[in-house]
Amino acid sequence: MLRALTLALGLAAFPAAGQSPFPVEIGGPYALIDQHGQTRTQEDPDGRAQLLFFGYANCLNICSAALPLMAQVVDELARDGIEVTPVMITVAPDQDRVETMGAPLAAIHPDFIGLTGDEAALQTAYDGFNIEITKLFEDPEYGWIYAHGSFVHLLDASGETLTLLPPVLDVAQVAGIARGYLEPKS
Known part of the structure:
Protein backbone atom coordinates (compact mmCIF):
# COMPACT_ATOMS: atom_id res chain seq x y z
CA MET A 1 0.00 0.00 0.00
CA LEU A 2 2.75 2.45 0.91
CA ARG A 3 4.48 1.72 -2.38
CA ALA A 4 1.22 2.41 -4.23
CA LEU A 5 0.83 5.72 -2.41
CA THR A 6 4.44 6.61 -3.19
CA LEU A 7 3.82 5.98 -6.87
CA ALA A 8 0.47 7.82 -6.77
CA LEU A 9 2.26 10.87 -5.37
CA GLY A 10 4.74 10.69 -8.26
CA LEU A 11 7.69 9.53 -6.19
CA ALA A 12 10.04 7.06 -7.83
CA ALA A 13 11.27 5.23 -4.73
CA PHE A 14 11.34 5.37 -0.99
CA PRO A 15 13.88 7.89 0.26
CA ALA A 16 16.98 7.01 2.20
CA ALA A 17 16.89 7.70 5.94
CA GLY A 18 16.94 11.43 6.60
CA GLN A 19 16.14 12.28 2.97
CA SER A 20 12.88 13.97 1.98
CA PRO A 21 10.49 11.78 -0.02
CA PHE A 22 9.11 14.82 -1.86
CA PRO A 23 10.33 16.63 -4.96
CA VAL A 24 9.69 19.95 -3.13
CA GLU A 25 10.10 20.95 0.50
CA ILE A 26 6.88 20.41 2.44
CA GLY A 27 6.59 21.81 5.93
CA GLY A 28 8.40 24.26 8.07
CA PRO A 29 8.15 26.38 11.18
CA TYR A 30 5.03 28.30 12.10
CA ALA A 31 3.57 29.91 15.21
CA LEU A 32 -0.23 30.10 15.36
CA ILE A 33 -2.93 30.40 18.02
CA ASP A 34 -5.05 27.42 19.06
CA GLN A 35 -8.71 27.41 20.09
CA HIS A 36 -7.64 27.96 23.72
CA GLY A 37 -5.72 31.15 22.87
CA GLN A 38 -2.30 29.51 23.29
CA THR A 39 0.58 29.82 20.84
CA ARG A 40 1.43 26.56 19.16
CA THR A 41 4.21 25.74 16.73
CA GLN A 42 4.81 22.86 14.35
CA GLU A 43 6.27 20.90 17.28
CA ASP A 44 3.78 18.89 19.33
CA PRO A 45 4.19 19.87 23.00
CA ASP A 46 3.28 16.34 24.12
CA GLY A 47 5.78 14.63 21.83
CA ARG A 48 3.10 13.09 19.62
CA ALA A 49 3.03 12.64 15.88
CA GLN A 50 0.44 14.82 14.17
CA LEU A 51 -2.10 14.55 11.41
CA LEU A 52 -2.27 18.05 9.94
CA PHE A 53 -4.92 19.33 7.57
CA PHE A 54 -5.48 22.78 6.09
CA GLY A 55 -9.21 23.47 6.04
CA TYR A 56 -11.95 25.10 8.04
CA ALA A 57 -14.23 23.96 10.81
CA ASN A 58 -17.56 24.52 9.03
CA CYS A 59 -16.50 23.33 5.57
CA LEU A 60 -19.15 21.21 3.88
CA ASN A 61 -16.84 19.80 1.23
CA ILE A 62 -13.50 17.95 1.57
CA CYS A 63 -13.11 18.98 5.23
CA SER A 64 -16.29 17.12 6.12
CA ALA A 65 -14.54 13.95 4.93
CA ALA A 66 -10.94 14.67 5.97
CA LEU A 67 -11.53 15.85 9.55
CA PRO A 68 -13.65 12.84 10.63
CA LEU A 69 -11.20 10.53 8.84
CA MET A 70 -8.37 12.05 10.88
CA ALA A 71 -10.33 11.52 14.10
CA GLN A 72 -10.99 7.87 13.27
CA VAL A 73 -7.33 7.29 12.36
CA VAL A 74 -6.23 8.87 15.66
CA ASP A 75 -8.50 6.44 17.54
CA GLU A 76 -7.38 3.46 15.43
CA LEU A 77 -3.70 4.21 16.07
CA ALA A 78 -4.35 4.75 19.78
CA ARG A 79 -5.53 1.12 19.99
CA ASP A 80 -2.00 0.19 18.91
CA GLY A 81 -0.40 2.50 21.47
CA ILE A 82 0.49 5.13 18.86
CA GLU A 83 -0.44 8.62 20.03
CA VAL A 84 -1.27 11.12 17.30
CA THR A 85 -2.74 14.62 17.59
CA PRO A 86 -5.23 15.79 14.94
CA VAL A 87 -4.50 19.40 13.91
CA MET A 88 -6.31 21.73 11.52
CA ILE A 89 -4.82 25.02 10.31
CA THR A 90 -7.60 27.23 9.08
CA VAL A 91 -7.82 28.50 5.53
CA ALA A 92 -10.74 30.72 6.62
CA PRO A 93 -9.54 32.95 9.46
CA ASP A 94 -12.60 35.15 8.97
CA GLN A 95 -14.71 32.14 10.05
CA ASP A 96 -12.34 30.12 12.27
CA ARG A 97 -11.44 32.33 15.17
CA VAL A 98 -10.19 31.35 18.62
CA GLU A 99 -13.71 31.62 20.02
CA THR A 100 -15.52 29.84 17.16
CA MET A 101 -13.49 26.84 15.99
CA LEU A 122 -1.02 31.93 8.44
CA GLN A 123 0.76 32.76 5.18
CA PHE A 137 -18.29 32.06 -3.51
CA GLU A 138 -20.13 33.25 -0.45
CA TYR A 146 -12.86 28.01 -0.30
CA ALA A 147 -10.91 25.70 -2.59
CA HIS A 148 -7.79 24.52 -0.77
CA GLY A 149 -5.31 21.65 -0.52
CA SER A 150 -6.82 18.33 0.47
CA PHE A 151 -3.92 16.16 1.65
CA VAL A 152 -3.55 15.19 5.28
CA HIS A 153 0.07 15.65 6.35
CA LEU A 154 1.61 13.10 8.71
CA LEU A 155 4.16 14.92 10.86
CA ASP A 156 6.52 13.62 13.50
CA ALA A 157 6.53 15.24 16.95
CA SER A 158 9.07 17.86 15.84
CA GLY A 159 6.84 18.92 12.94
CA GLU A 160 8.78 17.27 10.12
CA THR A 161 6.60 15.99 7.29
CA LEU A 162 6.77 12.21 7.01
CA THR A 163 4.25 11.67 4.21
CA LEU A 164 1.04 12.93 2.64
CA LEU A 165 -2.21 11.04 2.99
CA PRO A 166 -5.07 11.50 0.52
CA PRO A 167 -8.40 11.69 2.37
CA VAL A 168 -10.03 9.42 -0.20
CA LEU A 169 -8.45 6.39 1.48
CA ASP A 170 -10.37 4.62 4.21
CA VAL A 171 -9.44 4.56 7.90
CA ALA A 172 -7.64 1.20 7.72
CA GLN A 173 -5.54 2.31 4.75
CA VAL A 174 -4.53 5.65 6.30
CA ALA A 175 -3.80 4.04 9.67
CA GLY A 176 -1.74 1.35 7.93
CA ILE A 177 0.37 3.93 6.14
CA ALA A 178 0.85 5.93 9.34
CA ARG A 179 1.91 2.78 11.24
CA GLY A 180 4.71 2.36 8.72
CA TYR A 181 6.18 5.66 9.96
CA LEU A 182 5.28 5.59 13.65
CA GLU A 183 6.09 3.35 16.57
CA PRO A 184 4.03 2.76 19.71
CA LYS A 185 5.20 4.55 22.82
CA SER A 186 6.36 2.17 25.52
Missing part, protein backbone atom coordinates in the same frame (compact mmCIF):
# COMPACT_ATOMS: atom_id res chain seq x y z
CA GLY A 102 -13.16 24.86 19.22
CA ALA A 103 -16.71 23.52 19.46
CA PRO A 104 -17.04 22.18 15.89
CA LEU A 105 -13.63 20.52 16.10
CA ALA A 106 -14.34 19.02 19.56
CA ALA A 107 -17.53 17.53 18.10
CA ILE A 108 -15.33 15.62 15.65
CA HIS A 109 -12.69 14.56 18.21
CA PRO A 110 -11.95 15.86 21.72
CA ASP A 111 -8.20 16.10 20.98
CA PHE A 112 -8.59 18.14 17.79
CA ILE A 113 -6.42 21.27 17.74
CA GLY A 114 -7.56 24.18 15.59
CA LEU A 115 -5.03 26.82 14.64
CA THR A 116 -5.52 30.35 13.37
CA GLY A 117 -3.56 33.57 13.40
CA ASP A 118 -2.99 36.84 11.65
CA GLU A 119 -2.53 36.97 7.89
CA ALA A 120 1.28 36.91 8.01
CA ALA A 121 1.47 33.98 10.44
CA THR A 124 3.99 31.41 6.66
CA ALA A 125 2.26 28.07 7.29
CA TYR A 126 0.58 28.05 3.87
CA ASP A 127 3.88 28.78 2.15
CA GLY A 128 5.74 26.13 4.13
CA PHE A 129 3.23 23.44 3.20
CA ASN A 130 2.59 24.72 -0.35
CA ILE A 131 -1.10 25.40 0.31
CA GLU A 132 -3.05 27.42 -2.22
CA ILE A 133 -6.41 28.88 -1.25
CA THR A 134 -9.07 30.36 -3.50
CA LYS A 135 -12.32 32.01 -2.43
CA LEU A 136 -15.02 30.44 -4.59
CA ASP A 139 -22.78 30.94 0.98
CA PRO A 140 -25.48 32.99 2.75
CA GLU A 141 -25.59 30.54 5.68
CA TYR A 142 -21.95 29.42 6.05
CA GLY A 143 -19.90 32.32 4.71
CA TRP A 144 -17.13 32.02 2.14
CA ILE A 145 -16.53 28.66 0.47
Whole structure:
Protein backbone atom coordinates (compact mmCIF):
# COMPACT_ATOMS: atom_id res chain seq x y z
CA MET A 1 0.00 0.00 0.00
CA LEU A 2 2.75 2.45 0.91
CA ARG A 3 4.48 1.72 -2.38
CA ALA A 4 1.22 2.41 -4.23
CA LEU A 5 0.83 5.72 -2.41
CA THR A 6 4.44 6.61 -3.19
CA LEU A 7 3.82 5.98 -6.87
CA ALA A 8 0.47 7.82 -6.77
CA LEU A 9 2.26 10.87 -5.37
CA GLY A 10 4.74 10.69 -8.26
CA LEU A 11 7.69 9.53 -6.19
CA ALA A 12 10.04 7.06 -7.83
CA ALA A 13 11.27 5.23 -4.73
CA PHE A 14 11.34 5.37 -0.99
CA PRO A 15 13.88 7.89 0.26
CA ALA A 16 16.98 7.01 2.20
CA ALA A 17 16.89 7.70 5.94
CA GLY A 18 16.94 11.43 6.60
CA GLN A 19 16.14 12.28 2.97
CA SER A 20 12.88 13.97 1.98
CA PRO A 21 10.49 11.78 -0.02
CA PHE A 22 9.11 14.82 -1.86
CA PRO A 23 10.33 16.63 -4.96
CA VAL A 24 9.69 19.95 -3.13
CA GLU A 25 10.10 20.95 0.50
CA ILE A 26 6.88 20.41 2.44
CA GLY A 27 6.59 21.81 5.93
CA GLY A 28 8.40 24.26 8.07
CA PRO A 29 8.15 26.38 11.18
CA TYR A 30 5.03 28.30 12.10
CA ALA A 31 3.57 29.91 15.21
CA LEU A 32 -0.23 30.10 15.36
CA ILE A 33 -2.93 30.40 18.02
CA ASP A 34 -5.05 27.42 19.06
CA GLN A 35 -8.71 27.41 20.09
CA HIS A 36 -7.64 27.96 23.72
CA GLY A 37 -5.72 31.15 22.87
CA GLN A 38 -2.30 29.51 23.29
CA THR A 39 0.58 29.82 20.84
CA ARG A 40 1.43 26.56 19.16
CA THR A 41 4.21 25.74 16.73
CA GLN A 42 4.81 22.86 14.35
CA GLU A 43 6.27 20.90 17.28
CA ASP A 44 3.78 18.89 19.33
CA PRO A 45 4.19 19.87 23.00
CA ASP A 46 3.28 16.34 24.12
CA GLY A 47 5.78 14.63 21.83
CA ARG A 48 3.10 13.09 19.62
CA ALA A 49 3.03 12.64 15.88
CA GLN A 50 0.44 14.82 14.17
CA LEU A 51 -2.10 14.55 11.41
CA LEU A 52 -2.27 18.05 9.94
CA PHE A 53 -4.92 19.33 7.57
CA PHE A 54 -5.48 22.78 6.09
CA GLY A 55 -9.21 23.47 6.04
CA TYR A 56 -11.95 25.10 8.04
CA ALA A 57 -14.23 23.96 10.81
CA ASN A 58 -17.56 24.52 9.03
CA CYS A 59 -16.50 23.33 5.57
CA LEU A 60 -19.15 21.21 3.88
CA ASN A 61 -16.84 19.80 1.23
CA ILE A 62 -13.50 17.95 1.57
CA CYS A 63 -13.11 18.98 5.23
CA SER A 64 -16.29 17.12 6.12
CA ALA A 65 -14.54 13.95 4.93
CA ALA A 66 -10.94 14.67 5.97
CA LEU A 67 -11.53 15.85 9.55
CA PRO A 68 -13.65 12.84 10.63
CA LEU A 69 -11.20 10.53 8.84
CA MET A 70 -8.37 12.05 10.88
CA ALA A 71 -10.33 11.52 14.10
CA GLN A 72 -10.99 7.87 13.27
CA VAL A 73 -7.33 7.29 12.36
CA VAL A 74 -6.23 8.87 15.66
CA ASP A 75 -8.50 6.44 17.54
CA GLU A 76 -7.38 3.46 15.43
CA LEU A 77 -3.70 4.21 16.07
CA ALA A 78 -4.35 4.75 19.78
CA ARG A 79 -5.53 1.12 19.99
CA ASP A 80 -2.00 0.19 18.91
CA GLY A 81 -0.40 2.50 21.47
CA ILE A 82 0.49 5.13 18.86
CA GLU A 83 -0.44 8.62 20.03
CA VAL A 84 -1.27 11.12 17.30
CA THR A 85 -2.74 14.62 17.59
CA PRO A 86 -5.23 15.79 14.94
CA VAL A 87 -4.50 19.40 13.91
CA MET A 88 -6.31 21.73 11.52
CA ILE A 89 -4.82 25.02 10.31
CA THR A 90 -7.60 27.23 9.08
CA VAL A 91 -7.82 28.50 5.53
CA ALA A 92 -10.74 30.72 6.62
CA PRO A 93 -9.54 32.95 9.46
CA ASP A 94 -12.60 35.15 8.97
CA GLN A 95 -14.71 32.14 10.05
CA ASP A 96 -12.34 30.12 12.27
CA ARG A 97 -11.44 32.33 15.17
CA VAL A 98 -10.19 31.35 18.62
CA GLU A 99 -13.71 31.62 20.02
CA THR A 100 -15.52 29.84 17.16
CA MET A 101 -13.49 26.84 15.99
CA GLY A 102 -13.16 24.86 19.22
CA ALA A 103 -16.71 23.52 19.46
CA PRO A 104 -17.04 22.18 15.89
CA LEU A 105 -13.63 20.52 16.10
CA ALA A 106 -14.34 19.02 19.56
CA ALA A 107 -17.53 17.53 18.10
CA ILE A 108 -15.33 15.62 15.65
CA HIS A 109 -12.69 14.56 18.21
CA PRO A 110 -11.95 15.86 21.72
CA ASP A 111 -8.20 16.10 20.98
CA PHE A 112 -8.59 18.14 17.79
CA ILE A 113 -6.42 21.27 17.74
CA GLY A 114 -7.56 24.18 15.59
CA LEU A 115 -5.03 26.82 14.64
CA THR A 116 -5.52 30.35 13.37
CA GLY A 117 -3.56 33.57 13.40
CA ASP A 118 -2.99 36.84 11.65
CA GLU A 119 -2.53 36.97 7.89
CA ALA A 120 1.28 36.91 8.01
CA ALA A 121 1.47 33.98 10.44
CA LEU A 122 -1.02 31.93 8.44
CA GLN A 123 0.76 32.76 5.18
CA THR A 124 3.99 31.41 6.66
CA ALA A 125 2.26 28.07 7.29
CA TYR A 126 0.58 28.05 3.87
CA ASP A 127 3.88 28.78 2.15
CA GLY A 128 5.74 26.13 4.13
CA PHE A 129 3.23 23.44 3.20
CA ASN A 130 2.59 24.72 -0.35
CA ILE A 131 -1.10 25.40 0.31
CA GLU A 132 -3.05 27.42 -2.22
CA ILE A 133 -6.41 28.88 -1.25
CA THR A 134 -9.07 30.36 -3.50
CA LYS A 135 -12.32 32.01 -2.43
CA LEU A 136 -15.02 30.44 -4.59
CA PHE A 137 -18.29 32.06 -3.51
CA GLU A 138 -20.13 33.25 -0.45
CA ASP A 139 -22.78 30.94 0.98
CA PRO A 140 -25.48 32.99 2.75
CA GLU A 141 -25.59 30.54 5.68
CA TYR A 142 -21.95 29.42 6.05
CA GLY A 143 -19.90 32.32 4.71
CA TRP A 144 -17.13 32.02 2.14
CA ILE A 145 -16.53 28.66 0.47
CA TYR A 146 -12.86 28.01 -0.30
CA ALA A 147 -10.91 25.70 -2.59
CA HIS A 148 -7.79 24.52 -0.77
CA GLY A 149 -5.31 21.65 -0.52
CA SER A 150 -6.82 18.33 0.47
CA PHE A 151 -3.92 16.16 1.65
CA VAL A 152 -3.55 15.19 5.28
CA HIS A 153 0.07 15.65 6.35
CA LEU A 154 1.61 13.10 8.71
CA LEU A 155 4.16 14.92 10.86
CA ASP A 156 6.52 13.62 13.50
CA ALA A 157 6.53 15.24 16.95
CA SER A 158 9.07 17.86 15.84
CA GLY A 159 6.84 18.92 12.94
CA GLU A 160 8.78 17.27 10.12
CA THR A 161 6.60 15.99 7.29
CA LEU A 162 6.77 12.21 7.01
CA THR A 163 4.25 11.67 4.21
CA LEU A 164 1.04 12.93 2.64
CA LEU A 165 -2.21 11.04 2.99
CA PRO A 166 -5.07 11.50 0.52
CA PRO A 167 -8.40 11.69 2.37
CA VAL A 168 -10.03 9.42 -0.20
CA LEU A 169 -8.45 6.39 1.48
CA ASP A 170 -10.37 4.62 4.21
CA VAL A 171 -9.44 4.56 7.90
CA ALA A 172 -7.64 1.20 7.72
CA GLN A 173 -5.54 2.31 4.75
CA VAL A 174 -4.53 5.65 6.30
CA ALA A 175 -3.80 4.04 9.67
CA GLY A 176 -1.74 1.35 7.93
CA ILE A 177 0.37 3.93 6.14
CA ALA A 178 0.85 5.93 9.34
CA ARG A 179 1.91 2.78 11.24
CA GLY A 180 4.71 2.36 8.72
CA TYR A 181 6.18 5.66 9.96
CA LEU A 182 5.28 5.59 13.65
CA GLU A 183 6.09 3.35 16.57
CA PRO A 184 4.03 2.76 19.71
CA LYS A 185 5.20 4.55 22.82
CA SER A 186 6.36 2.17 25.52
